[in-house]
Amino acid sequence: MVEVIEIINVGLFAAALRMATPVAFAALGGIFSERVGIVNIALEGMMLTGAFTGVAVCFFSGNAWLGVLAAVLAGGLLGLLHALLTVKFVGNQIVSGTGINIFALGFTAYMCQIIWGSRGASQSVQGLSVISIPLLKDIPILGGILGSHTPLVYLMLIVTVISYIVLFKTPVGLRIRAVGEHPSAADTAGINVYKTKYICVIVSGMLAGLGGAFLSLGHLSLFALGMTGGRGFIALAAMILGGWKPLTAFGASLLFGFADALQMNLQGLGLLPSQIILTIPYVLTIIVLAGVVRKTIPPSDYKPYVKE
Amino acid sequence: MIEEKERSEPKVKQLLRKILPRVKSSIRGALPQIIAVLAAFLVGAIALLATGHSPIDAYSALLTGAFGDVFGIGQTLTQATPIIFTALAFLFAFKSGLFNIGAEGQLLFGGFTAALVGISFNNLPVFIHLPLALLAGALGGAFWGFIPAVLKAKLGAHEVITTMMLSYVAFYVTGYMVNYPFKAPGWVAQTVFVAPSAELPRILQPTQLSASIIIALILAGFIYYILERTTLGYEVRAIGLNPSAAESGGINVKKGMVLALVISGAIAGLGGAGEVLGVHRRFIEGFSPGYGWDGLAVALIGGLHPAGAVVAAILFGALRSGGMVMTRVTGVPLDIIFVLQALVVLFVAAPKLIRYLLEKGGLKWWK
Numbered sequence: 001m002v003e004v005i006e007i008i009n010v011g012l013f014a015a016a017l018r019m020a021t022p023v024a025f026a027a028l029g030g031i032f033s034e035r036v037g038i039v040n041i042a043l044e045g046m047m048l049t050g051a052f053t054g055v056a057v058c059f060f061s062g063n064a065w066l067g068v069l070a071a072v073l074a075g076g077l078l079g080l081l082h083a084l085l086t087v088k089f090v091g092n093q094i095v096s097g098t099g100i101n102i103f104a105l106g107f108t109a110y111m112c113q114i115i116w117g118s119r120g121a122s123q124s125v126q127g128l129s130v131i132s133i134p135l136l137k138d139i140p141i142l143g144g145i146l147g148s149h150t151p152l153v154y155l156m157l158i159v160t161v162i163s164y165i166v167l168f169k170t171p172v173g174l175r176i177r178a179v180g181e182h183p184s185a186a187d188t189a190g191i192n193v194y195k196t197k198y199i200c201v202i203v204s205g206m207l208a209g210l211g212g213a214f215l216s217l218g219h220l221s222l223f224a225l226g227m228t229g230g231r232g233f234i235a236l237a238a239m240i241l242g243g244w245k246p247l248t249a250f251g252a253s254l255l256f257g258f259a260d261a262l263q264m265n266l267q268g269l270g271l272l273p274s275q276i277i278l279t280i281p282y283v284l285t286i287i288v289l290a291g292v293v294r295k296t297i298p299p300s301d302y303k304p305y306v307k308e
Numbered sequence: 309m310i311e312e313k314e315r316s317e318p319k320v321k322q323l324l325r326k327i328l329p330r331v332k333s334s335i336r337g338a339l340p341q342i343i344a345v346l347a348a349f350l351v352g353a354i355a356l357l358a359t360g361h362s363p364i365d366a367y368s369a370l371l372t373g374a375f376g377d378v379f380g381i382g383q384t385l386t387q388a389t390p391i392i393f394t395a396l397a398f399l400f401a402f403k404s405g406l407f408n409i410g411a412e413g414q415l416l417f418g419g420f421t422a423a424l425v426g427i428s429f430n431n432l433p434v435f436i437h438l439p440l441a442l443l444a445g446a447l448g449g450a451f452w453g454f455i456p457a458v459l460k461a462k463l464g465a466h467e468v469i470t471t472m473m474l475s476y477v478a479f480y481v482t483g484y485m486v487n488y489p490f491k492a493p494g495w496v497a498q499t500v501f502v503a504p505s506a507e508l509p510r511i512l513q514p515t516q517l518s519a520s521i522i523i524a525l526i527l528a529g530f531i532y533y534i535l536e537r538t539t540l541g542y543e544v545r546a547i548g549l550n551p552s553a554a555e556s557g558g559i560n561v562k563k564g565m566v567l568a569l570v571i572s573g574a575i576a577g578l579g580g581a582g583e584v585l586g587v588h589r590r591f592i593e594g595f596s597p598g599y600g601w602d603g604l605a606v607a608l609i610g611g612l613h614p615a616g617a618v619v620a621a622i623l624f625g626a627l628r629s630g631g632m633v634m635t636r637v638t639g640v641p642l643d644i645i646f647v648l649q650a651l652v653v654l655f656v657a658a659p660k661l662i663r664y665l666l667e668k669g670g671l672k673w674w675k
């Protein structure tokens with residue numbers, strides 16, 4: 001028991017923020033997509049593709065930031081595909097998302113073997129380095145939690161705030177929400193429904209790709225087969241728990257990040273078999289989803305919009 | 309003799325006259341799927357070329373590996389068997405409007421419960437032990453489908469997320485079981501062999517094809533019968549088409565959804581039992597190389613019809629078994645087959661895409 005108390009320290013909370021980062025990026029992505037009425041269960045595959053692309057580009061160029069950029073573009077490309085299939089060709093959103101997930105798993109495993117000759121993992125690359133925020137890092141406790149991270153953690157915090165402002169404090173956000181809530185009224189009001197949907201789903205993919213890049217370039221400095229481990233789906237749960245709003249979704253991501261960090265620290269103790277500890281984030285997701293979902297109202301009915 | 313022949317010939321003709329148009333129309337109906345498969349192979353060929361492999365070599369190795377000889381066909385059917393189960397599982401839940409994307413977890417958990425019964429009894433007669441073990445598999449899968457079903461019906465938790473999460477949980481929980489309480493001596497995380505009385509017979513030695521495929525085919529017919537000819541099937545389909553209309557029509561929608569997801573889980577669990585009792589004869593940690601995900605794709609490619617699911621499952625089984633030969637012969641990584649599968653799903657996801665591409669290519673739509 002003493003050991004369990006010992007792992008609850010500043011390091012655990014710092015790790016929680018770190019592990020919340022990929023989930024938060026993807027959850028923000030989920031919000032942008034669902035706010036225009038497109039369910040995006042392809043977040044998982046977009047993250048995985050982002051994680052792979054980031055490492056691959058970093059491996060060949062030697063520049064981690066170029067890798068991050070490529071991950072964003074790769075995620076955006078899959079977002080474009082999802083938008084094409086569901087908006088232009090009115091395909092089923094879940095089916096398209098599943099197709100993208102299977103594609104990502106196969107494509108990354110295939111390319112991993114083509115480039116590095118190994119199915120399980122890539123070679124290590126020089127990932128993003130940790131930066132310390134000068135004054136912040138010296139504050140007791142808070143400095144330990146917030147002071148030193150890879151830049152993507154801070155970028156996530158910034159993007160969360162920007163997403164909130166864009167969605168809820170600007171005319172653009174009003175248009176986005178209108179497209180999801182009432183597409184025909186939005187159309188009548190002169191909003192380009194299709195264009196808005198395209199842009200938001202592409203942004204959704206870009207954010208998920210960024211989350212993937214954090215996992216591979218900001219966290220492990222390599223790509224591993226299926227390394228997202230269901231985080232795209234956990235992000236969907238965070239999005240629902242957060243009521244499709246950026247700030248609260250970030251709060252929900254922190255909860256899942258905490259579960260992830262706890263799981264990692266508990267494994268080090270060896271008190272319980274690792275298989276049992278590894279289920280913690282997934283079981284938590286199910287419990288949270290079951291506990292809150294009744295109180296939430298989705299921002300859209302997710303029906304395809306066909307212009308008359 | 310002669311008389312009999314004369315009398316029987318018109319009958320055959322009559323029969324053909326009856327069947328042929330139906331065959332024709334079902335091929336017509338499957339045209340979008342067939343085109344989707346061809347389009348996927350075309351895109352796959354481009355991907356192979358781009359990564360320095362010859363698509364002709366790869367595809368011909370794949371084809372001969374999958375169908376070239378009796379052994380290949382046996383392995384293809386072996387791989388197709390669990391996919392038939394998971395496809396039927398997805399299909400059944402889908403008919404009630406539910407996306408059970410967690411067949412993988414239900415298959416694993418059902419496989420484990422079947423193994424548990426298989427290793428627990430030593431002197432039961434076959435005709436009791438084998439059905440008992442199969443039943444245990446179905447019940448295990450049903451239980452794993454029951455959890456998201458209740459969460460959906462009572463609390464509204466979306467089944468896409470919960471079934472997915474439960475797949476991970478099933479992987480780790482069964483992994484724990486065969487790493488600790490039920491671990492066989494040795495390095496590998498697996499149970500001991502099931503008793504011979506719980507084994508499903510192999511029906512095409514030396515391939516691993518087991519009697520599980522017979523169960524799968526019977527089940528496919530049975531599912532078709534349930535969906536098309538029984539009250540339960542009618543209710544399930546009514547819920548899927550329009551839940552509120554079904555509700556006002558006197559159908560208990562929540563109960564129907566729970567039942568559909570439980571049955572869906574049971575089907576996947578039975579598939580897991582077939583793998584454990586027929587192929588591996590024990591539970592090996594994470595024995596499924598993704599049969600659950602295949603099932604979803606296969607159900608969609610099969611046009612959400614049990615017969616279509618069987619045909620599409622054989623295609624996917626061929627990709628898996630032929631893919632292994634392709635990797636051995638040409639060195640193309642096996643994962644290209646998952647890219648192919650995903651491409652088929654993406655093409656099937658949006659039938660209008662195929663129509664659009666055909667029209668762009670100057671071809672007329674067939675209807």
